[in-house]
Amino acid sequence: MSAPATEGAAATALRSVLTRAQQAAERCGRSPEQVRVVAVSKTKTVSLIRQVYDVGHRCFGENYVQEIVEKAPQLPSDIEWHFIGNLQSNKVKSLLAGVPNLDMVESVDDEKIANHLDRMVASLGRKPLKVLVQVNTSGEESKFGVDPSYCVQLVKHVKLGCPNLIFAGLMTIGMLDYSSTPENFEIEMGSTNVRIGSTIFGAREYLKKDKSQ
Ligand SMILES: *Cc1c(COP(=O)(O)O)cnc(C)c1O
Numbered sequence: 001m002s003a004p005a006t007e008g009a010a011a012t013a014l015r016s017v018l019t020r021a022q023q024a025a026e027r028c029g030r031s032p033e034q035v036r037v038v039a040v041s042k043t044k045t046v047s048l049i050r051q052v053y054d055v056g057h058r059c060f061g062e063n064y065v066q067e068i069v070e071k072a073p074q075l076p077s078d079i080e081w082h083f084i085g086n087l088q089s090n091k092v093k094s095l096l097a098g099v100p101n102l103d104m105v106e107s108v109d110d111e112k113i114a115n116h117l118d119r120m121v122a123s124l125g126r127k128p129l130k131v132l133v134q135v136n137t138s139g140e141e142s143k144f145g146v147d148p149s150y151c152v153q154l155v156k157h158v159k160l161g162c163p164n165l166i167f168a169g170l171m172t173i174g175m176l177d178y179s180s181t182p183e184n185f186e187i188e189m190g191s192t193n194v195r196i197g198s199t200i201f202g203a204r205e206y207l208k209k210d211k212s213q
Pocket of ligand 1: 196
């Protein structure tokens with residue numbers, strides 16, 4: 001019964017997030033059009049995503065293959081989906097075949113996954129796919145992403161060895177401890193791709209037990 005209020009809240013929250021991202025862009029000398037907000041919609045319903053779509057947003061992020069391939073066909077085809085999760089080689093075909101409007105994979109962190117994506121784009125006859133190389137800048141072992149020392153080599157591999165991929169930049173992973181490495185979080189550092197989930201869509205159910213929320 002509370003659904004309409006929640007849906008309205010997501011659209012309002014999106015507007016506020018877009019305004020804040022634009023202001024941060026201006027403060028660091030970027031033009032607002034250079035900053036893309038990826039609305040991270042994992043665990044959220046198709047109807048809630050639709051509410052955010054209906055106020056004009058087109059860029060959404062998901063991190064599980066099974067979830068994105070279920071949701072994408074139920075939503076408009078002009079959505080630009082970003083896959084932001086850890087991607088296993090054996091899921092590449094489902095992802096690319098199941099989401100024709102997949103715009104970007106943000107989580108390329110080794111040559112093997114880059115090669116799988118490259119070959120699958122070719123074999124499905126898709127247009128070239130944008131990718132970000134994900135770098136573990138926080139140095140935490142639990143996080144995905146290439147070690148910074150290997151980053152240049154992986155970017156070269158994508159650019160020179162994967163003709164069906166378009167290298168679109170780096171995704172850096174910050175440490176959860178904001179206070180010790182605040183530079184990992186300030187979008188005023190010049191970020192052009194910002195992933196925002198619960199601030200737009202509300203807290204995810206499975207996070208309610210999490211003390212950090
Ligand atoms: C869930 C998720 C986000 C968004 O997290 P929020 O705290 O809800 O904004 C960002 N990046 C990745 C990789 C995620 O899985």
